[in-house]
Amino acid sequence: MRSNEVRSLGDASREDLLRAWRYSSKLAKQRAGNFYYAFIFMPVNQRRGIEALYAFCRAGDDAVDEEHGDRAGLVNRLRRRLDICYRNCWVDDLTLSLTHAINSFGFERRHFDDLLLGIESDLTVKRYPTFNDLRLYCYRVASTVGLHCLKIFGCDNSRSRSYAENLGLGMQLTNILRDVREDFNRGRIYLPQEDLQRFGITDQELFSHSNAHLLKELIHWEAARAVSLFQKAESFLEPIMKRALFAAEIMAAIYRRILTKITELDQFEHRVELSGSDKLSIARRVFSEALK
Numbered sequence: 001m002r003s004n005e006v007r008s009l010g011d012a013s014r015e016d017l018l019r020a021w022r023y024s025s026k027l028a029k030q031r032a033g034n035f036y037y038a039f040i041f042m043p044v045n046q047r048r049g050i051e052a053l054y055a056f057c058r059a060g061d062d063a064v065d066e067e068h069g070d071r072a073g074l075v076n077r078l079r080r081r082l083d084i085c086y087r088n089c090w091v092d093d094l095t096l097s098l099t100h101a102i103n104s105f106g107f108e109r110r111h112f113d114d115l116l117l118g119i120e121s122d123l124t125v126k127r128y129p130t131f132n133d134l135r136l137y138c139y140r141v142a143s144t145v146g147l148h149c150l151k152i153f154g155c156d157n158s159r160s161r162s163y164a165e166n167l168g169l170g171m172q173l174t175n176i177l178r179d180v181r182e183d184f185n186r187g188r189i190y191l192p193q194e195d196l197q198r199f200g201i202t203d204q205e206l207f208s209h210s211n212a213h214l215l216k217e218l219i220h221w222e223a224a225r226a227v228s229l230f231q232k233a234e235s236f237l238e239p240i241m242k243r244a245l246f247a248a249e250i251m252a253a254i255y256r257r258i259l260t261k262i263t264e265l266d267q268f269e270h271r272v273e274l275s276g277s278d279k280l281s282i283a284r285r286v287f288s289e290a291l292k
Contacts, residue, residue, distance in 0.1 A: 038283060
């Protein structure tokens with residue numbers, strides 16, 4: 001295939017599809033980290049769909065985290081590639097796997113549009129005045145992905161959508177707490193400015209040694225907020241939904257364990273990580289419980 005040649009999904013050979021699926025699968029295995037342990041228990045067709053979705057999201061994250069080059073241009077290029085997918089076409093492995101997933105599961109374009117708005121905001125927005133401002137960002141970059149996943153899981157209804165929205169908010173807030181030092185080094189503070197003011201911390205003094213106790217109190221405050229979001233998500237999860245949503249529950253359990261470990265810290269210089277064996281143990285437990 002010539003570079004950048006746009007082709008119809010119907011023109012994709014079995015070999016083309018296998019190559020595209022291998023691309024997304026390899027990327028997920030190498031980069032998905034916490035999410036990968038939810039993917040491995042999924043049926044093949046669902047796993048291919050969620051890996052294609054992950055590959056697209058990963059491309060967006062990589063675009064805004066690029067230290068050199070035209071980051072805005074990379075995001076716009078990703079938007080154009082999405083346009084191609086919704087024309088039922090493809091130009092590369094990423095777009096082929098995603099176009100196939102869109103056809104298989106009926107992903108709604110509006111959730112991708114919101115996701116891209118969230119990704120794009122990282123190019124210019126470095127502070128969030130209030131939690132409501134941060135909540136919108138978290139919805140765009142996390143809850144939208146969960147709403148797509150409901151299509152893959154075959155459990156898309158009003159309760160599951162509320163579950164996915166709140167779970168996404170809780171997971172993204174956990175990410176923010178986990179990466180607070182790394183983001184600070186990049187000039188970003190996602191913690192709401194109103195909350196920093198609540199604890200008497202300025203941007204410049206966030207990691208000041210003299211403010212360590214205040215930062216710890218702030219992190220605990222935000223962690224309690226994340227816990228409440230996980231609990232709210234759980235309140236929408238009916239027993240009959242647990243089997244279909246076991247992958248989401250694996251992700252939730254892993255993230256809640258990370259959140260617990262964050263609250264056990266005295267300093268926040270390094271991100272909390274779970275070992276592969278810990279994540280696999282959590283995944284197996286949640287999967288077994290879902291099958292009961």
